[in-house]
Amino acid sequence: MNRFLTTVAAFATIAAGTSAVAEISDDVVKIGILNDQSGVYADFGGKGSYEAAKMAVEDFGGNVSGAPVEVVTADHQNKADIASNIARQWYDTEQVDAIMELTTSSVALAVQALSDDMNKITVTTGAATTELTGAQCVPNGFHWAYDTHALAVGTGGALVEQGGKKWYFLTADYAFGYSLEEQTGKFAESKGGEVVGSVRHPLATNDYSSFLLQAQASGADVIGLANAGQDTQNAIKQAAEFGIVQSGQRLAALLFTLSEVHGLGLEAAQGLSLTESFYWDRTDETRAFGERFMERTGSMPNMVHAATYSAVTQYLKAIEAAGTDATEEVSAKMHEMPVDDLFANGASVGKNGRLYTDVYLMEVKSPEESEGPFDYYNVLATIPGEEAFISEADSGCSLVSN
Known part of the structure; x- marks a missing residue:
């Protein structure tokens, strides 16, 4: 009987562990950085935002709730139709959980609307229009860095x-x-x-x-x-x-x-x-981040790069707090949790998804x-x-x- 109970307990432990991992869809958290990498805004966000996102994942430990975190990227060429096609492919076939950066307002509006239809999270750090958190706001859309x-x-x-x-x-x-x-x-x-x-x-x-x-x-x-x-x-x-x-x-x-x-x-x-909304030479923490970013890219970060780092970090914190990468639960945590990092100090997120930071x-x-x-x-x-x-x-x- 003791041996039977021990075996049952072992299976229960394994089942519990499997259940915990199963809270992360596809056993991996995948973040897409979608922006202009070859046009007029290539320096504005571009590959620098991709590096900032990877830095955030590395600093978080490379995994969340027992699942690895991956970052993918693509160039939308400042065209809303191309961006929407990439986003749809990412969601349909590549199991991307959230899309971030989204330089160019027309692109950001299109991808945010598509993501809403597909029940996915977007965090815009590279576009400026107030419509993202105004008339065209959506429950799981966030606007992080700045706006017009x-x-x-x-x-x-x-x-x-x-x-x-x-x-x-x-x-x-x-x-x-x-x-x-x-x-x-x-x-x-x-x-x-x-x-x-x-x-x-x-x-x-x-x-x-x-x-x-x-x-x-x-x-x-x-x-x-x-x-x-x-x-x-x-x-x-x-x-x-x-x-x-x-x-x-x-x-x-x-x-x-x-x-x-x-x-x-x-x-x-x-x-x-x-x-x-960011300057690398403002505090000891921003200077340390700037120097690390400089080593990887040859340039100091601007507000889009720093905001992308912050957005990825907060998204992972929200998954950790929710215990799942399910959109509704993570979105709720992102609205609820204060944002306190090298980009935003003690900032809050409004019901409209706007990050209110200095x-x-x-x-x-x-x-x-x-x-x-x-x-x-x-x-x-x-x-x-x-x-x-x-x-x-x-x-x-x-x-x-x-």
Whole structure:
């Protein structure tokens, strides 16, 4: 009888262990990093975000709840249809559990909607539109790094207060550009500013001359560059050729990160005001992360890279807390748990999926001020997340009232 009971107990132990592992679908947690790796936003997120995701997995120990964690990646080429096809293939045949990064607003909106249909989690760190946590919010969609409202509050607010009352926008002709122009324009007007005009340009255009001449002729105090990546770099370079800044107008880089400053160089970028939600040289913890990232990539991380590290880490923490990778349980934990890491300190996630974390108003240093590579910013102000981002109540997300 004792031998029988021992055998039964052994089988029960094995069964319990099997049950625990079975809480992880396919016995592996797979995260997809989907972004632009060959186009205008390749430096903005690109392969750096993939490395940041892998760093997060390694720092977590390489497994969660007894199951290994894998990271896969693909280039969506800034096309929503290509991104959706990749996402569907990942979900249908490659057992990907969550997709993150999603540079380009049109891509992020498309993949978030598809993921909602397929009951999967998305965490956007590379796109800016407030629609992700506004009118097009979904129960399992999260927006982690920044958005057009935060950029408008940061950069737009600073320049209006410094006398930049009249604004003219040079805008990328897709959802991100429209949203950034709209949010910044509204915020400038709320501070007593005026929008005197705008012009839209194709994504990844090489010739900004006609657009810049229209902006120059507008008489605006500030030319708001409602674009990003190489588009912003090229616009700033060509603006210098027209002597726009020298003639008294100011350029506002409404979405510009450390990666683009590095690509442009301090000589051209000095004096620019911009907003990021991360700077590698802010604390001992961010400096340590920056140095490790630099060893792997040859560059210091920007806010998209750091946010991707944070998003992956929080997703794994949520799986660990839930004891499963089932979408509903993990999503609930991600909404419930505070976010406290090198990217966000004591931040919270709203019902609409928005991470409410601090953002920083930066000014690009002059070459004389910089003490070495990637020493590019003076931090002018810290803007609390509750001020930087649209409140849950005002977001337009249907989940907030439920």
